[in-house]
Amino acid sequence: MPSPRPSQRGVATYRRHLMGGALAVLNKIAQSRVIDRFGIRKPTERVVFEATKTGFRTVGAVSRRFTRKPSSAAPARLHNRTNDLFDLTPTDDQEMIVGVVREFARDVVRPGAEKADASCATPDDVLEQAQELGLTLLEVPEDAGGLGAERSMTTAVLVAEALAHGDMGTAVACLSPASVATALSLWGDGPQQQTYLPSFTGSEIPAAALAVAEPRPLFDPFRLETRAVRHDDGYVLNGTKSMVVRAADAELFVIAADLDGSGPALFLVESDGGGLEVEADPSMGLRAASLARVICTDVRLARHALLGDARPETYAECIRLGRLGWCALAVGTGQAVLDYVIPYVKERQAFGEPIAHRQSVAFMVANIGIELEGMRLATYRAAARAEQGKDYAREVGLARRLCTEHGMRIGTDGVQLLGGHGFVKEHPVERWYRDLRAIGVMEGGLLV
Amino acid sequence: MINLEPTKKMWAFVNQAHQVAAEFVRPLSRKYDLAEHAYPKELDMLASIVDGLGESGQGQGAGAKGVRRGDNGDDSGIRNGSNMASVLSIMEMCWGDVGLLLSMPRQGLGNSAIASVADDEQLERLDGVWAGMAITEPGCGSDSAAIQTTAEVDGDDYVINGEKIFVTAGDRCDAVVVWASLDRSKGRAAIKSFVVEKGTPGMRVERLDHKLGIRASDTATIVFDNCRVPRANLLGSPEVEGDQGFAGVMQTFDNTRPLVAAMAVGCGRAALEVTRDMLHDAGVEPDYDRPPHLQLGAAATYLAMEADWEAAYLLTLEAAWIADNGKPNSLQASMAKAKAARTANDVTLRCVELAGSVGYSEHELLEKWARDSKILDIFEGTQQIQQLITARRLLDLSSTELR
DSSP: OOOOOOOSSSSSOOOOOHHHHHHHHHHHHHHSSHHHHTTTSOOOOOOOOOGGGTTOEEEOOOOOOOOOOOOOOOOOOOBOOOOOSOBOOOOHHHHHHHHHHHHHIIIIIHHHHHHHHHHTSOOHHHHHHHHHTTTTTTTSBGGGTSSBSBOOHHHHHHHHHHHHHHOHHHHHHHHHHHHHHHHHHHHOOHHHHHHHHHHHHSSSOOOEEEEOOOSSTTOOTTSOSSEEEEETTEEEEEEEEEEETTTTTOSEEEEEEEETTSOEEEEEEETTSSSEEEEEOOOSSOGGGOOEEEEEEEEEEEGGGEESOOOHHHHHHHHHHHHHHHHHHHHHHHHHHHHHHHHHHHHOEETTEEGGGSHHHHHHHHHHHHHHHHHHHHHHHHHHHHHTTOOOHHHHHHHHHHHHHHHHHHHHHHHHHHTHHHHSTTSTHHHHHHHHTTTTTOOBSOOO | OOBOSOOGGGHHHHHHHHHHIIIIIHHHHHHHHHSTTOOOTHHHHHHHHHHHHHHTSSOOTTTTTOOOTTOSOOOSSOOOOHHHHHHHHHHHHHHHOHHHHHTOTTOOHHHHHHHHHOOHHHHHHTTTOOEEEEOOBTTBSSOGGGOOOEEEEETTEEEEEEEEEEEETTTTSSEEEEEEESOGGGGGGGEEEEEEETTOTTEEEEEEOOOSSOTTSOEEEEEEEEEEEEGGGEESOOSOOTTHHHHHHHHHHHHHHHHHHHHHHHHHHHHHHHHHHHHHHTTOOOOSSSOGGGSOHHHHHHHHHHHHHHHHHHHHHHHHHHHHTTOOOHHHHHHHHHHHHHHHHHHHHHHHHHHHHHHHSTTSSHHHHHHHHHHHTTTTSOHHHHHHHHHHHHHTOOTTTOO
16 A cells, blocks of 8 residues: 555645655555564565576566556656765664664575575565565655655665675665666656656566666776667667666666767666567676576667656766665675674684684774775765765765775675685675675666 | 765865965975974964964864863764864865974874873863873883883872883973883783973983984984972873773873874875876876776776775764764774775875876975875874774774784
């Protein structure tokens, strides 16, 4: 049940502020079955998207009927927030939302991570529970059925960080539809929002993915080989996108393509419009996200498939907000490594004492802590600037550099500290090692 | 609400500090690097300006007022206060010159110690005194519990004997805060800090060191030979009471480490800015959006340096913010100093490399900053000591478990 919207025609009209938004999230959670289900329900049977199926191709998933709603109504947008104090305290609302996500990550995501990694899929019930937490609603304006009154990249970053503390691959699978909902909220025009957003604010959230990366070395997201050519009254799309999250199940894609040689733009592509093929692309890590390539062959799109105005600044924002999301995941997984190695090195004995008593070991732990905190602060700064409408290109670029470099260092030190035990799947550090290599490689996929 | 920009109320103050650094400090930088041990007479006027900044309400001069927590009784809401102002102003002054900042009258590290642990009577009596800090000895550095200098009670006085080295501003200051043991058989618990004013019989400045960097700042060896100071000059409690007392004197470092981190952030930024200008003149423009591997190596190197600098800057602000809000910041202070100091050293050295023979030459200040930055990873606790503290805190291990 979507929560009731305040009347816009009464004597006094109320806009839902973030407080109201948070209460609505809590209400939704309280009504949902997630709480009851934590760790109880068996994962439902599903066709797994196994590693052995590399090369297996399928046509795009059958999508629901997204019926275009022609409308002259203005699109709904979120406002910027402001604050004039250096402050690292989350708001009470953020505490509540992130608290619930953290529990979900601890009780559902982490216990299921090993299996999700092995089967290259996040179980449906985990995805459903994640959606019941309202993840797709956070960045959608309330006028469009979401929960937001103000933009809150910091909330989105905190949520992504908390989820990735459970498992990065699962977090990516859970957040992928939210990235498309956020893209529609940020750049969709009135008809696009009314056509697609109701699906993301309803009860059955479609799988959806933001596809930017392309499979070639030295990929530059600002120079795409996937091309959209103007044709008749629309576009024809050709090219291959890689690392597309849950592409086989996705009903709606936002695909980045070069528009007539004039630079990158974003297109809304429904999965069963013809011309799409999905090829499983199991990778080093993020396996729970069921990564795949999407091959577009003469995909015909209507004129209104163009998302946003094709201005370079819009596309740059998409890339930056995506990178910010990956930074948040790196911070969450980095924290998972730190939290795991601390008790391990205090218990593991060598030469008659815990290895934590040796400086060479202890200093590695210290450096994980130091660099992780730096990554976190740089990520928060970028997010806070973004939500306040300030320039944040520099901050995202630097945060990404830190999270790529030190995130991977944390991943490799996590394995190193466990020695041979870190190399085997008895411990999660080898998975975190594989996942953390994605930071700095991945483009798109997320949007905070 | 999460926001990592310091309050706009500080901008005017920080901007003033920047003007002082740009117009006053930086232009003197090379002069006193070359004229080691010459007293920078311009600093007397500058000190008055800095005192004025401190009096203007917002500012805390160069940070020597130390950290006094929970003393203004207002617990309502989040504060950006004196600690934040201190680190921000130190960043600006050290963007100008680290050595000259360390030579700023009445802004010594000893002043931080006094401000942090002195009682109200001492605070009043020592107001306006320029105080250096004398801890290190020829036989001990990081292991400050091993100091040999003694302070014996004799009537109403303490009699101090020993030799202290590496006393920053030791020649120019009005007084030094000396660490000495009341009873060497009782270990670290007996270590106390004493204020010894210049001119006290039995105290003499033995010599000044010639150094790799921060040459504008004098570094002295001071000998105490039956040097008699009144009992009232002991800072903190005179009781030898287990490890508590030593923890008290060590706490001074929680307060000075964010300041040293801020020095590193300022010095690193100076090098980054000059290097960026040089890259620009050479036709290289680092791009925050493009993948670094698609940019020139110099641009990618620059971006990697700026990223680490950003982490250092934010960790320093975090440590100050925690102190401003009345919470213990020992972990964050050590993290900030570890990250900022190693980053400043790495950044300044790599900037010299990028700038080539121009960077290596005395024509520019890059080579000087690369020399200055090294001390920041050593004094007030070396890189290794910061890592040790960070590790003990994260692992919850004692100093006997993790040595």
